[in-house]
Amino acid sequence: MTSMSTTPPSTALRALRVDAPVGFVDSVLEELGLHDADQLITVQSPAGGLFVAFNDHGISAVMPTALFDDDPEKFAVHHRDESGRRLVAGTRPPAGLVSALRSGRATNLRYDLSGLTPFERAVLTKTLEIPSGEVRPYGWVAREIGRPKAVRAVGSALGRNPVPVLIPCHRVVRSDGQIGNYGLGVPMKRALLSAEGVDIERLERLADAGVRYVGSDTTGVFCMPSCVHARRIRPAHEVQFRTEAAASAVGYRPCKHCTPVAVRDAS
């Protein structure tokens, strides 16, 4: 009151200017449905630096930073074309991401696969079950999702995987046991598998020899060569099979872990 008479009102009036309340802009954008930007963070992985886009529903996209010259803006353009969503800088990685990248087990992360077809979602969800350090053929995925003839379609669906590395499409290989193609390039596929402890040379040797399955003469169980149980078989006890029929003929049963034959068929 005292200073009022001395300061001209125009100065005092300027002090009546306020900022909009915290959250005001957000609530306007929410109201208008403009709040569908994904957050972007960069993390390190066995595949090098990765751009990871995510939203409230889960992780929506993963791409090696190297493919975009490490430029988030370039990735943002790509992401917008692919998903229709903008990217804003994220503050911290989604829960569980860092440990998932370390362990190779990304099954507990949440993914936003809303832009995909039900078939593509089924393929990716099944692929997520393949353990780190193991591989499965395209035909295995097709059979497991109940579409045994859709082997090629499985290949294309994996090629469109928006969340590579985390959803491990690199663990899906050709039915003859060869490593096969990869959306991010075959060298990347080999690097990711090696980093997980897959003995690629051994798998290729077996594939070249036409061996699809290996069994143990002590247990009478046969597996896919990369199965964690197959890798424990001592060379002296290893039996190799070219077909499941050959294994069944000598009384071997399929492994329940790597399911070289559909479990219900085997029983």
Add this chain to the structure above:
Amino acid sequence: MALHSDSAVLDDLAGDLDAGYPAFVRAHAGAVYTTALRLSGSSADADDLAQETFIRAYKALRGFEADRVLSLESRAWLLTITLNLYRNALRRAARRPRETSDRHPEVTDRRRGPEAVAEDDEDSELLVGLLRELPEHHRVPVVLRHVVGLSYAEISSVLDCPVGTAKANVARGLDRLRARASPQPASSKKSSKKSSKKSSKQKKELR
């Protein structure tokens, strides 16, 4: 500087409304909210008024050609919307007086950030009261010019009046504020000392 960033915001808006709108809202949220608060006098009403302004603006922009977006006088245009919404709300309130009768006292709102501290200032509080006593045709131009900081050209566009009229009304409003802020010894008006008497007056003014 303000002009340059303003045109950048409009460029984005013209290119892709949905992508550019968040920056547009951020750029003008303070001016729109301040205007809404100083017009309505209550932070709850200000929130509604400011939100509605940006929602109306978005809907209008969807129908604009790129050229029209690029030549937009953003701030004046937005505040025109705010003022119209405010006047509509007043008219509605006049028709149903009881509903809003207790919404006028301004609640000091902590969410308003550091600048709201000015609210705690005795002078500011007094000034807010004095401002509200001004008749609307003086109050609105004074708020636009001296609180929000609009140019006279912008004010003439918001109020849809000649620039000269805008200037005159700002000046008259300011004069009245000065007169009330510093009680003249000649006139024995004591009312400006206590702000408690104001509320009944204010209500009359706003109806």
